[in-house]
Amino acid sequence: MSxxxxxxxxxxxxGEGTRMKSATPKVLHEICGRSLVGHVLAAARELAPERxxxxxxxxSERVTAHLAEIDxxxxxxxxxxxxxxxxxxxxxxxxxxGRVDGTVVVVCGDTPLLTGATLRRLAETHATDGNAVTxxxxxxxxxxxxGRIVRDPASGAVTAIVEHKDAxxxxxxxxxxxxxxxxxxxxLLADALGKVRTDNSQGEEYLTDVLGILREAxxxxxxxxxxxxxxxxxxxxxxxxxxxxxxxxxxxxxxxxLAGVTVVDPASxxxxxxxxxxxxxxxxxxxxxxxxxxxxxxxxxxxxxxLLDTTVGAGARVDNTVANxxxxxxxxxxxxxxxxxPGTRLGTKAKAGTYVEMKxxxxxxxxxxxxxxYVGDATIGDHTNIGAxxxxxxxxGEAKHHTTVGxxxxxxxxxxxxxxVTIGDxxxxxxxxxxTKDVPPGSxxxxxxxxRNIEGWVARKRPGSAAAKAAETASRGAENAAGESRPAT
Numbered sequence: 001m002s003x004x005x006x007x008x009x010x011x012x013x014x015g016e017g018t019r020m021k022s023a024t025p026k027v028l029h030e031i032c033g034r035s036l037v038g039h040v041l042a043a044a045r046e047l048a049p050e051r052x053x054x055x056x057x058x059x060s061e062r063v064t065a066h067l068a069e070i071d072x073x074x075x076x077x078x079x080x081x082x083x084x085x086x087x088x089x090x091x092x093x094x095x096x097x098g099r100v101d102g103t104v105v106v107v108c109g110d111t112p113l114l115t116g117a118t119l120r121r122l123a124e125t126h127a128t129d130g131n132a133v134t135x136x137x138x139x140x141x142x143x144x145x146x147g148r149i150v151r152d153p154a155s156g157a158v159t160a161i162v163e164h165k166d167a168x169x170x171x172x173x174x175x176x177x178x179x180x181x182x183x184x185x186x187x188l189l190a191d192a193l194g195k196v197r198t199d200n201s202q203g204e205e206y207l208t209d210v211l212g213i214l215r216e217a218x219x220x221x222x223x224x225x226x227x228x229x230x231x232x233x234x235x236x237x238x239x240x241x242x243x244x245x246x247x248x249x250x251x252x253x254x255x256x257x258l259a260g261v262t263v264v265d266p267a268s269x270x271x272x273x274x275x276x277x278x279x280x281x282x283x284x285x286x287x288x289x290x291x292x293x294x295x296x297x298x299x300x301x302x303x304x305x306x307l308l309d310t311t312v313g314a315g316a317r318v319d320n321t322v323a324n325x326x327x328x329x330x331x332x333x334x335x336x337x338x339x340x341x342p343g344t345r346l347g348t349k350a351k352a353g354t355y356v357e358m359k360x361x362x363x364x365x366x367x368x369x370x371x372x373x374y375v376g377d378a379t380i381g382d383h384t385n386i387g388a389x390x391x392x393x394x395x396x397g398e399a400k401h402h403t404t405v406g407x408x409x410x411x412x413x414x415x416x417x418x419x420x421v422t423i424g425d426x427x428x429x430x431x432x433x434x435x436t437k438d439v440p441p442g443s444x445x446x447x448x449x450x451x452r453n454i455e456g457w458v459a460r461k462r463p464g465s466a467a468a469k470a471a472e473t474a475s476r477g478a479e480n481a482a483g484e485s486r487p488a489t
Contacts, residue, residue, distance in 0.1 A: 006123060007102025007186055009049040010092040013037050013109030014057025014079040019237040025059030026235065027109040028066055031245040032252065033272025033290055036235055037063070039112035039248075041071050042273070046116025047105065047123060054109065055079050055092045084204030085180070086196045093190060100186030103127070106207065108180040110235045112244055113251075118226050119181070125224040126183035132219030133189070133211055135161065136181040138229035146177035147208055149223065158221045161208035165201050176225075178208060179232035183224075188214055248273070261295075264302075278314070296330065310340070313348070326358075329365075347382070361392075364407060376400075377419065381407030387431065388413045406441065 017026025027037035034042065037054065044052060052071070056063045057079040064076050077095035079088050089106055093099070103126060105119065118136070126134035135158060137149050143164075148171050150160040161178045162171050192210040200206060215221045226232055235241050252273060253266045260279030263269050268285045274292055281295040284302030289295070293307045296314035301307065303320065310323040313330035321335040325342030328334055331349040338352045343360035346352060350363045353370035361375045364382035369375055371388035377400050378392045384405055392403050393416050401419035405411070409423055412431030423429065424441030433447040458467050 005048045005050070006105045006183070007049070007100050008051040008053065008093075008096055009044045009047065009105045009107065010089055011037065011040055011044065011052070011054040011074075011107055011109050012085060012088050012092075012180075013040075013054045013063060014060075014082055014088055015110070016058035016082070017110070017236065020235075020241075021238075025063050027063060028059070029235070029241055031112055031241060032248045032270075033274050034112070035066060035070070036112045037067070037109040038070050039273070040107055040109050040114060041067075041074065043114050043116045043119055044105070044107055045071070047119055049105070050102070051075065051096050051100075053077055053092045053095050055088045057082050057088075084198075084202070085207035086193055086205030086209065089189070089207055090193045090205075093186075093193070099190045102186050104184045104186045104189055106180075106182045106184065108234060111180070111232060112235065113231045113233055113247055114181070115231060118231055122181065122183050122224045125222065129222045130220060131183070131222040132185050132214045134183040134222045134224055135211065136179040136183075136226055136232065137176050137223045138179060138226040138232050139175050140177055140229045141175075143172070143175050143177050147180075148172065148174040149176040149178060150174070151176075158211060158223050159215065160212055163200070163206065163208070177232075179226065180234070181232065182207070184210070185219075188219060192217075269302075305335075378403040378405065378417075380405040381409070381425065383407055384409040385411070387411050387415055387429075390415045390417070393418045 053075040192213040265285035278297040282300040286304040287302035288306040291309040299312040319335035323340035326340035326344040339357040341359035344358040347365040351368040359376040366383040369386040373390040377394040403419040405423040406425035416434040430446040439445040
């Protein structure tokens with residue numbers, strides 16, 4: 001393990017977030033496929049810490065359950081009363097033994113733009129400079145509401161962090177702010193937390209007071225300045241949530257484009273942090289890529305497409321489509337206006353065409369379902385063609401049943417396949433058929449009533465109607481044509 005890997009990371013995730021005006025705990029609000037705290041944990045894990053503990057409070061049961069789902073190795077500590085950041089860190093350390101030998105990094109659970117690279121620079125600066133504490137800072141255009149970094153004019157050392165509500169007018173003019181992210185010497189941190197007082201406007205234990213305590217004891221206090229001030233932005237309301245989403249989305253799209261992906265219109269394209277791409281993928285406007293979606297080399301997606309947990313193979317085309325939990329094979333074609341539901345698997349060069357819905361269906365290589373059809377709970381072999389307006393009738397009101405269609409089959413338009421039923425390889429089915437029995441390989445299945453024409457029905461049942469008049473005119477025309485065709489006598 002690298003010398004710069006911290007002994008522990010403490011994530012502060014106990015706040016209520018009243019300005020979010022939500023029943024959902026603030027750190028559980030999502031952007032780009034992860035919760036706010038999920039983004040923070042992902043960045044912290046890039047440090048490879050020996051231990052990671054999240055301090056929870058408001059909505060603790062929901063937050064704890066979420067953390068167990070996204071990071072089972074993370075530990076949690078419960079802060080029953082939110083008595084300040086210093087109090088929260090103390091509770092977090094108690095969960096992992098109280099005194100930690102090595103570096104302890106403290107991060108806020110509502111800073112989703114924070115990157116692992118910035119945390120690594122913080123840890124490297126802390127180790128290289130031999131600091132007792134190193135604070136991550138940034139210079140911002142508007143420092144309102146943030147704690148100000150006060151430096152020694154001569155040495156540039158950090159002498160104090162003053163909360164906005166406790167700052168003088170001169171201190172409020174400072175643009176360098178505290179991010180709430182720190183690297184501490186674990187032993188010194190434990191000692192200093194026991195000396196933090198509550199004689200401030202909120203009557204709370206400020207973690208920032210630790211800096212002054214350590215400095216007065218003769219220890220070195222340093223700083224690491226973030227390259228992009230937006231990384232340290234905390235989320236306190238829905239406006240800031242939307243702003244962070246836009247920043248993170250732009251960052252993700254930039255990474256994709258620099259890796260060889262074409263994004264036609266980044267302003268209308270949204271991706272999750274968990275989406276992956278291969279080179280020469282092409283994303284058209286109005287596209288949303290979510291969850292574990294993956295675009296293969298040369299895949300083309302959009303416009304106006306939403307893919308969730310969907311894999312698109314190399315060279316495949318997905319147009320105006322919604323897909324969830326689907327696999328689209330290499331060179332396959334989907335849409336426009338298709339809906340692929342969980343369990344759909346399209347083989348190489350297969351097709352799910354216009355107004356086609358599929359669910360729990362395996363479609364073989366080169367097989368086409370071109371138009372206006374529903375395929376559910378089915379397996380279709382290779383190089384088969386499913387006629388337009390076909391329905392795989394899979395539900396009997398109580399249970400789902402499976403349909404199997406073989407390879408090289410041709411099924412007619414307007415077919416109903418009433419499961420369970422099997423269509424053998426090379427079989428045909430006639431248009432308008434309701435298939436309720438198995439069709440042997442190479443057979444033609446015809447399952448429809450015989451056509452019967454009742455002549456003169458319209459004239460008798462709809463006399464005087466437009467249809468009756470049209471039929472009468474057509475009949476006279478036919479009679480005249482027949483008379484003209486007779487030979488002269």
